[in-house]
Amino acid sequence: MRAVIAEDLVLLRDGLSRAFRAHDIDVVAEVGDAGALVDAVNANRPDIAIVDVRMPPTFRDEGARATRLLRDRFPAMGILVLSHTIDPVLALTLASDRAEGFGYLLKDRVLDVSVFIDSVRLVAAGGTTIDPAVISGGLARRTGALAVLSDRERDVLSEMARGRSNAAIAADLYISERTVDAHVRSILLKLDLAPSAEANRRVQAALAWLLAGDESGSAPMP
The missing domain is CATH 3.40.50.2300 (Response regulator)
Structure with a gap:
């Protein structure tokens, strides 16, 4: 490399x-x-x-x-x-x-x-x-929209946005992969995001959703 x-x-x-x-x-x-x-x-x-x-x-x-x-x-x-x-x-x-x-x-x-x-x-x-601290900051800007998610779903969404696989999320949160998969489906459904088996597209969806929390509707460079 x-x-x-x-x-x-x-x-x-x-x-x-x-x-x-x-x-x-x-x-x-x-x-x-x-x-x-x-x-x-x-x-x-x-x-x-x-x-x-x-x-x-x-x-x-x-x-x-x-x-x-x-x-x-x-x-x-x-x-x-x-x-x-x-x-x-x-x-x-x-x-x-x-x-x-x-x-x-x-x-x-x-x-x-x-x-x-x-x-x-x-x-x-x-x-x-x-x-993770950046993801937490992004999640904090979405407190209203996050009301539709359970605490565990918020944890899973944060891991998704970091690019973690279901297996890695399960290990980090001490739950089964089957449970993670169920949470992911629920998150995508509640947030009106199209489900995808591709990890990269899951990350893009989570990041796009987090970014949409900016009140101005855009995110200018500092």
Whole structure:
């Protein structure tokens, strides 16, 4: 696997690079701003890019905008976005059009190297991972619509939006796969979402539903 790291904090960038190399991930470029990120991806065509949301020169949304550009230009490449803050609207905006090969994690998750590396491999392989804290923030914006779901269905929906399979959800929640399947069918029915056996489409449905909770009807970039 080949990776590009875009992070302006040198110590964090170096730490990510060391962790990747320790797990047989080839770091082909390390950059500190969004422009250099785009150039590095164009030159190296990596399997995944690790992108800080806020980078020079303004430290506002450069990383997020570069992510949008790269997702359009290189749809087969995975992108894992790192952020210091919980921003459900931004996360769901970046993922809603195409959930495959996308991740959004808080930087605190990097401290657990094994979990972080698993997330990198998942996203590079076309999977989806959204930080549980971000999903919780998105769910909180839907308190009215969530009234139709039971507490357990909310738990299952949160896991679905993270890209978890029924087997993984069952293990996480200590229930049977059959029970998870029943909850998924009920969730899709209650939320008027078309059922699908494809994990990626389940994620897209959950993310689209969460994003629809934004009162403005859209989710502008910060």
